[in-house]
Amino acid sequence: MIADLVVLLLVVSGTVMTLISTIGILRLPDVYTKAHAATKSSTLGILTILLGAFLYFIFRHQIVSIRLLLGIAFVFLTAPVAGHLIIRSAHRRGEPLADISVGDALGELKTRMTDPSREMEEGAEKAERANREQSEQT
């Protein structure tokens, strides 16, 4: 009875977390923000559902299912890596950020790494602009 209650609690909480992650995928504006919803909370939800099934087989049948344990470990290892891969290749592909995003540190770093002259040009432009503003003031 109590074991069944624990199993139910784990399964229901996992389902609710997966549902929340789906709502996040539907609502968020961007690939990068959608990946937050899709990888983190979905992984946690699936992990709790699998843990519930594992405990159910232990309590009901006295089976310690090694395959289920292996599945838990595998999902726990691969789901964040897969999300990271998708986002990495999306950023390399030049996928645009949402309008409300504040900064793109990786993109700035990449332009600076591949094209060091651009930084110099930017610096020169900035100095020129400052000069012009000063001359306008005077």
Added chain:
Amino acid sequence: MFAAVFETVLLACLFLLTLSIGASLYLMFKRTTTIPERVLLIDSFSYIIIGLIAILSILTDTDAYVELILLIGILAFLGTIALSRFMERGVIIERERDDR
């Protein structure tokens, strides 16, 4: 009495997970969805299906479906790797690497 409640709650969980698959499918066929978002959706489909199989194996009271969890997990991971590499460069297996 408790067994009936147990089954009903598990069926409700199955329904909710199916609902989240349906919502993701809606987004999949929407026209404004970009390609990386679709790859992300395929990835999340497979994890939701893993959860569905786990709940189904509790409901039917056998551990015969447990191998499917491992199988779908491995297939989803490999498929995500292949899709993201294809999305990035247009090829999956590179023969000549350039130093980047």
